Amino acid sequence: MASLRSLNRFRALVLLFSLLSDLSVGVLSLGVGINYGQIANNLPSPSRVALLLRSLNISRVKLYDADPNVLSAFSNSNVDFVIGLGNENLQAMTDPGQAQTWIQQHVQPYLSQTKITCITVGNEVLTGNDTQMKSHLLPAMQTVNNALNNLGLSREVYVTTAHSTGILGNSFPPSSGSFRQDLAEYIQPILSFHSQTNSPFLINAYPFFAYKGSPDQVSLEYVLFQPNPGIRDPVTNLNYDNMLYAQIDAVYSAMKALGHTDVQVKISETGWPSKGDPDEVGATPENAALYNGNLLQRIEQNQGTPANPSIPIDVYVFALFNEDLKPGPASERNYGLLYPDGSPVYRIGLQLQEQQQGYLPHIDYSSSGQQKTVYSSFSLLLIALAFLI
Known part of the structure; x- marks a missing residue:
């Protein structure tokens, strides 16, 4: 009798969770994506991550590679994936044969069950010091796109690359945004590529860096989406109450200065660290919670920027987990x-209260080798509730 009651209780919990997943308006399910980095030696298996993200209603995930374990684990999950080609592969991807082989090995086998919608070719290449890599960027993007065309996949998968805000020579006022002059020869043809392929221009934007660099001059409320008077653009008379929106409009202005008003800007990374080195001012759990929480609330409202109010902000938050093996200052390991x-x-x-079996769903395997998910005492339900604003 006790075992029957336990079984009925489990079924009731699963049903309750399913109903909440279908009916609740979770902020992270409203178009916000998550960056799933894996530079760590202590992360859960991709199968457990797939279950975790399902509980959080996260439907868009960005990888920095094309990890077959992750892509397989998310089979039939209805999650949209952005996968990455690392900077070290750019030269090889300028060769049509190698580009097509890469797609046949890393993309095509998964498409029937895993939804791959984008390939990012390189990351923040133009703000690096490798001139040869910069020259390979656009040819690699073009060759990968041509390979997708040849394989009949270009309608399912688009090609782009991600830039840091360091490509801007001027970012304020937003209406006067411009790209660095030394990068114009690279950016102009990349914008033409985006225009021709109807693909977005991706930016990794971190107001944290501006605050850390000049905490006496940059208002903390301004970078954290907190109430503040804002800063007025003297040219357009538009008021900006947060730095991220000003950065986005500065990129739009920079593109317009190069003759392009037909390319959408999307935020491929943004976030705030919960911990940093002593000189990393502002890297605290409180500020991280304010930045991400306030950003998600604005995304829920379908807000656009002051200069582009009809275009909702498209964001991938950085990141899902803290990554203990990332190099650099302490903040790099504490964005999760x-x-x-x-x-x-x-x-x-x-x-969110920790349960006896922890926060992650537990996976057992039957004698046939098939996965069976064991939900631990409300843990998935509580995780989902924890991210509702």
Whole structure:
């Protein structure tokens, strides 16, 4: 009798969770994506991550590679994937044969069950010091796109690359935004590529860096989407109450200065670290919670920027987990929303209580080798609730 009651209780919980997943308006399910980095030695298996993201209603994931374990784990999950070609592969991808082989090995086998919608060719290449890599960027993008065309996949998968805001020579006022003059020879043809292929211009934007660099001059409220008087653009008379929106409009202005008003800007990375080195001012759990929580609330409202109010902001938050092996300052290892055990690094919603079996769903395997998911005492439900604003 006790085992029957336990079974009925489990079924009821699963049903309740399913209903909440279908009916609740979770902020992260409203078009916000997540960056799933894996530079760590303590992360859960991709299968467990797939279950975790399902519980959080996250339907868009960006990888920095084309990890077959991840793509297989997310089979039939209805998650949109952005996959990456690393900077080290750019030269090889300028060769049509190698580009087509890469797609046949890393994309085509998964498309029937895993939804891959984008390939990012390189990351922040133009703000690096490798001139040869910069010259390979556009040819690699073109060759990968041609390979997709040849394989009949270009309607399913588009090609782009991600830039840092360091490509801007001027970012304020936003209406006077411009690209660095030394990068114009690279950016102009890249914009033409985006225009021809109807693909977006991706920006990795981190107001944290501006605040860390000049905490006495940059208002913390301005970078955290907190109430503040804002800064007025003297040319357009538009008021900006946060730095991220000003950065986005500066990129639009820079593109317009090069003759392009037909390319959409999307934010491929943005976030705030919960911890940093002593000289990394502002890297705290409280500020990280405010930045990401306030950003998600604005995304939920379908906000556009002051200069482009009809275009909703498209964002991939950085990042899903803290990554303990990332090089650089301490902040680089502390951008995650979650610790590797699935517990939240900070609270942006309801309180999440740890259960006996932890925060991550547990996976058992039957004698046939098939996965069976065991949900631990409300843990998935509580995780989902924790991210509702």
